[in-house]
Amino acid sequence: MPRYFELKMNELESRQQQIIDEFGVFTDWMDKYEYLIELGKELEPMPDSEKTEQNLIKGCQSQVWLTASCNGGIVTFRADSDAIITKGIIALLIKVMSGLSPKEIAEADLHFIDAIGLRENLSPTRSNGLASMVRQIKMYALAFASE
Amino acid sequence: MNFDVREIRKDFPILEQTVNNRRLVYFDNAATTQKPRRVIDKIVEVYTQYNANVHRGVHHLSNLATTAMEESRQTVRRFLNAASEREIIFTRGATESINLVANSFSQQFMSEGDEVIVTEMEHHSNLVPWQLLENQHKAKVIKWAFDDRGELNLAELEELITDRTKLLSIVYVSNTLGTINPVEQIIEIAHSHNIPVLVDASQAIQHFAIDVQQLDCDFLVFSGHKIYGPTGVGVLYGKEQWLSQMPPYQGGGEMIETVSFSGTTFNQLPYKFEAGTPNYVGIIALAEALRYVEAIGMDNIVAYESELFTYLAEKIQSISDLRLIGTAEKRASLVSFVTDFAHPFDIGTLLDKMGIAVRTGTHCTEPIMQHFGIPGTVRASIAFYNTTEEIDILHDSLLRAVSMLK
Numbered sequence A: 001m002p003r004y005f006e007l008k009m010n011e012l013e014s015r016q017q018q019i020i021d022e023f024g025v026f027t028d029w030m031d032k033y034e035y036l037i038e039l040g041k042e043l044e045p046m047p048d049s050e051k052t053e054q055n056l057i058k059g060c061q062s063q064v065w066l067t068a069s070c071n072g073g074i075v076t077f078r079a080d081s082d083a084i085i086t087k088g089i090i091a092l093l094i095k096v097m098s099g100l101s102p103k104e105i106a107e108a109d110l111h112f113i114d115a116i117g118l119r120e121n122l123s124p125t126r127s128n129g130l131a132s133m134v135r136q137i138k139m140y141a142l143a144f145a146s147e
Numbered sequence B: 001m002n003f004d005v006r007e008i009r010k011d012f013p014i015l016e017q018t019v020n021n022r023r024l025v026y027f028d029n030a031a032t033t034q035k036p037r038r039v040i041d042k043i044v045e046v047y048t049q050y051n052a053n054v055h056r057g058v059h060h061l062s063n064l065a066t067t068a069m070e071e072s073r074q075t076v077r078r079f080l081n082a083a084s085e086r087e088i089i090f091t092r093g094a095t096e097s098i099n100l101v102a103n104s105f106s107q108q109f110m111s112e113g114d115e116v117i118v119t120e121m122e123h124h125s126n127l128v129p130w131q132l133l134e135n136q137h138k139a140k141v142i143k144w145a146f147d148d149r150g151e152l153n154l155a156e157l158e159e160l161i162t163d164r165t166k167l168l169s170i171v172y173v174s175n176t177l178g179t180i181n182p183v184e185q186i187i188e189i190a191h192s193h194n195i196p197v198l199v200d201a202s203q204a205i206q207h208f209a210i211d212v213q214q215l216d217c218d219f220l221v222f223s224g225h226k227i228y229g230p231t232g233v234g235v236l237y238g239k240e241q242w243l244s245q246m247p248p249y250q251g252g253g254e255m256i257e258t259v260s261f262s263g264t265t266f267n268q269l270p271y272k273f274e275a276g277t278p279n280y281v282g283i284i285a286l287a288e289a290l291r292y293v294e295a296i297g298m299d300n301i302v303a304y305e306s307e308l309f310t311y312l313a314e315k316i317q318s319i320s321d322l323r324l325i326g327t328a329e330k331r332a333s334l335v336s337f338v339t340d341f342a343h344p345f346d347i348g349t350l351l352d353k354m355g356i357a358v359r360t361g362t363h364c365t366e367p368i369m370q371h372f373g374i375p376g377t378v379r380a381s382i383a384f385y386n387t388t389e390e391i392d393i394l395h396d397s398l399l400r401a402v403s404m405l406k
């Protein structure tokens, strides 16, 4: 395995671990949501021109748009949503995935989602939304990997 | 007032639980109501004591079940003050009741180019069945718009009525705006043009007394689960003069008189419209729910709920970051609201974490959302087991949610 790749694997792992640690200090779900809301607010808004039907992720109660670009083997994601909490969730996913290679993203095991209780705490409709977000992120990566 | 909400709450076992470590506060009653012990016990009683298929067996249990089901029809007849039990059809719910009328009424009384007037505030279940007819070129759907407060203008109705208008199908109380529509006047206007009226009473039946003869509606529909009864059972009331002329909706057992390959004749009312084994357990339990409501007393319910509603509307309005959707003069049972900075989903999610059940989204009334240009609303809807303390909890939790999201 090339050294570069190994480092990046650790990068994905350490990012996930960092989020797990951050959530670990919260005792109440309201605190976790407070954090997600902050992330959502901090996420750079997308220009309206990119909020197209094509960039819309299906399967969420609120609208979520996602775009990706690949430069020098590194993928960058941008996202937005009309709901702040949803924006926080996608911001969290981007925090973990942006800046990695297509292959790493496609193969990523996102264990942090379960570790912080995000999946189980979101109602079925919403966690479908979460699944759709992850699927869309990986689809972009797969498309870049095959280019 | 002869009404003690502390005592009433004891009738509803589900209310005594915690959600996310907080006492459950249930404000999603417009979606479905909780069930009193009596109704739950009734279901157990049928299954443990006299479960048997109805109208078929000569044996003891079948007689008991059949009698209980037909007594339930009498209870519904009394509850609505219908003229005859032949006018009470049991269905799966309001949705099926409307689909039944859309199909059977149109077959008998409508042809291509005829029109059905519905309001802009209908639940999808009183819009899509008519659109399906439209797709088959059997009807044209005419929209009766509401104003920005969520009120209908009766003068506009007169303008919409043409000589092709065959039916008006209107919601009594809007499940999104809370508007109480002036159905008595609407029916009067329609009848002056000899046009029958279907009333969707899904959000009315549980909140005030309805007398179908006094109202003079031609059809009226509701779902059992919204009036403290079980899911999977609903009612279609129809004047006999219409029902007797309408062809069956579905074919099967029960609805026939004689069957042969050379021709089949249909059963009399109401059985003509009840194909297959009915949900007799649900029907018997629905009647128990209606008796429960009668025992509390509609007058008591109206008095208590109007106090509760006024308090709810005041409390929501006192939060300057919230904007009410639906400000009609006559409203009941629910408030819908939005903010300028967050999605209804954000508010609903945070309220859920604080133990409060509200509804967020379009509430199956997307044309209302389009009217206001919003993605959805947060809706808090009350039942007579709710309390002013719960409204205070909602108010304080909303303040907290708003301050987090702003």
Ligand SMILES: Cc1ncc(COP(=O)(O)O)c(C=O)c1O
Residues within 6 Å of the ligand: B030, B031, B092, B093, B094, B095, B096, B123, B125, B126, B171, B173, B174, B175, B200, B202, B203, B223, B364
């Ligand atoms: C006004 C109105 N009409 C019709 C319905 C449909 O009821 P159901 O889904 O029980 O058939 C509802 C339920 O949400 C409603 O609120």
